[in-house]
Amino acid sequence: MRTVAVVGASLAGLSAARSLRGQGYDGRLVVIGDEPHRPYDRPPLSKEFLAGAVAEAELSLEADGEDLGAEWLLGARAVGLRTRERCVRLADDREVRADGVVIATGATARTLPGSAGLTGVHVVRTLDDARALRDDLARGGRLVVVGGGFVGAEVVSTARGMGLEVTFVVAGPAPLSGVLGRDMAAAVSPLHGDHGVRLLCGTGVRGVTGGPGDRSGAERGRVSAVLLDDGRRLPADIVVLGIGAVPCTGWLEGSGVALGDGVRCGADG
Template identity: 60%
Template sequence: MKTITVVGASLAGLSAARELRAQGFDGRLVIVGDEPHQPYDRPPLSKDFLLGRAEEADLALTDAAERCALEAEWLLGVHASGLDLAAGEVVLDNGTVRTDGVVIATGARPRMLAGQGNLNGVHTLRTIDDALALRADLDRAERVVVVGAGFIGAEVASTCAARGLNVTVLEAAPKPLPGLGDEMASACASLHTDHGVRLLCGTGVVGLSGDHRVREVLLSDGSAVEADVVVIGVGVIPTTSWLQGSGVPLGNGVVCDPGCRAGLANVVAVGDVASVGGHRVEHWTNATRQPRVAVRNLLADSLVESCAETPYFWSDQYGVRIQFAGRVLPSDKVEVVEGSIEDRSFVAVWRRENSDVGVLAFNHTKTFTRLRRTLPRAV
């Protein structure tokens, strides 16, 4: 391969570009990104950046020296609109790139609420531009409603509470993060209520109301919650529409084999967009580690290594570092092995057939790290 194009210039795409050079690819390297910004770190967007404690320069994932060393062509602010493998071209909104190999790293986009409309004051949080717009709106808000109590929604709620705002979190499920089971989901829910955040679970959102600007969130039980700002955090959709008709297998993202290969010669996928073994992992750690395997297989033009990382997530909420690793089932038994839930400082372990398959920690990083190493590589 003389030319490899990385489509996606966020963490996963940058990690893939680094791996290409580290693993000996010395040909033409093109990096396409739909945002005009150089790669930046997304996790602080819902925390320090939203609080005004960090600015854009603090989020940079690369610098001029590294970009020079990568010897890549950066096409930023450019959208990929198609992939023509027969012609060996990535189709852009302003032309094409002739390429021999492709790394798909286009990530995901936030889900929207049905009937969300174009009311001012309604936000999603995915990009730095999203965060800048939300931060400006929060400066003149008193009442914030967060729709969705997953990690992003919970982090935004925590940040808004730290700003002294009146915060309500709406969650359609009976409790936040129901996949953790009732006891651990309750522990996550208690973080909100401990800090004066109103948490309403088991009630869906049917619409928003307001005259040009949002004023109320309408709930399925007929009630409404007043809001100056609404943040939608109900998950993401993998960015694959540009691949329709390309022959790349699509399902819940780009369907890949265990080595991130997308079923076609010289095409791999990494990060939030990649469905490996039927799973998409939407987290920072995956975006940094998966590209090493994907690039190795791409350059070898065969499956020489499989991804075997145990899923790992972390979140910072209300001064608590939450960490989770593994894949757990409702039938797995969970036990607190250190600390206590009441103190919001503990470690819990899930067991299946006498084997540990998952671990959750609140402010117990050292123990968590030790137990995480004992989990099977593929759960």
């Protein structure tokens, strides 16, 4: 192989690039990422970074002075893969020809239909998402967090620690019941109440609604409430959706790569 293209410049992409070099691959290595950033660590985004206890520079996944001899194409979105020509097509019509392609495009945050364009509605997947949420939390106000997985629970704890009024809406019987199991989730969920979080379990969310926006532009205005399946309306100044992630496989459609809920692969990966 003379050229390997790694698509996705995050944890898996960087790890693949490191492994290739570690195993003696000395050909051309092109790392393609649609974010403008070099690889960074996502876990602190919903915790220490959000709280302001960790700076952006500390998120870097690359060691000081680490040089993999790669070409970094950042801010470059892959939009297609032609397997026969071994060619990755980018959104700006550039093409990267490679002998091997590593698919490391991860996942993107799931959103609620109708929430796009409403100021104050956030997801937490990228550094830019976390920056925007951190700025919004600094304004204070009523925060509603939707989704009882790790990201939702972490944002709840962080924001409450920053002094916000927090309501936590969870579809299941308790936060983290999907990942910890019912018993452990029941044991830890009272911690939220102990810290002054209003916890609403067993209800889904129908949508979010916003106030009147700037009618001249695309801006729909700021979110004003979360609408629950049971008909309740929760007033909100800020909403965080922690409702899971969707695999970034759109660029592989039509390529012949087998897709399901992600890239289909065998037990050996």
